[in-house]
Amino acid sequence: LNRVRNNRVDDEVIRNLNARHDPGFAADDSAGYITLSNHNRKADHINAARLEALEPPAYHYDAEIEGDFPDHAYPTAASLRLKQGAQVMFVRNDLSPEKRYFNGKIGTIARIDGDEIRIRCAGESEEIVVEPSTWENIEYTLDPKTMEISENTIGTFRQVPLRLAWAI
Numbered sequence: 001l002n003r004v005r006n007n008r009v010d011d012e013v014i015r016n017l018n019a020r021h022d023p024g025f026a027a028d029d030s031a032g033y034i035t036l037s038n039h040n041r042k043a044d045h046i047n048a049a050r051l052e053a054l055e056p057p058a059y060h061y062d063a064e065i066e067g068d069f070p071d072h073a074y075p076t077a078a079s080l081r082l083k084q085g086a087q088v089m090f091v092r093n094d095l096s097p098e099k100r101y102f103n104g105k106i107g108t109i110a111r112i113d114g115d116e117i118r119i120r121c122a123g124e125s126e127e128i129v130v131e132p133s134t135w136e137n138i139e140y141t142l143d144p145k146t147m148e149i150s151e152n153t154i155g156t157f158r159q160v161p162l163r164l165a166w167a168i
Helices: 011-019 040-053
Strands: 059-062 064-067 079-082 087-090 106-113 116-120 128-130 133-142 149-159 162-164
Touching: 040 162, 079 162
Parallel strands: none
Antiparallel strands: 059 079, 064 149, 087 106, 087 162, 106 116, 116 128, 133 149
16 A cells, blocks of 8 residues: 555556455445545545435534644644544544544544544444544744754644544
8 A cells, every 4th residue: 555655556566456356345334444535525525425324413513723724734624524423533642641542543423412522443342532632833943043943833723633534
């Protein structure tokens, strides 16, 4: 996959990928499979369709953005639409001592109660309660006299650290 990602595909890579192709494969919805897409809009379309197919009501979570935080640097959607039963991916590591989740961990929304979102991950007995996280946009400057680097937070993005993950 790294060779594909880095545009270094040759005949051997193609043979290896094709050897893993199973034309009769049907993904089990509860197994956490993800469709890998070459364009964000295609993944967004798949995620929106799968979310729409779920019956529970949708909840909306809007990011709080302050200062300078360009939209191309958003770690997740500024406006998240989530439902119970949705497959999601964490987009940040848990900074608490418990380390309950990590960037890329997949789970399913077990329950939403207002601002409380509970995620169930395969092979784990306890649900993870997700709270909003804050990302900082930091500007670094070099003091030419002391040669010390200083950092200045010029913007913040606060949002639930999740994204829909039927496709990425």
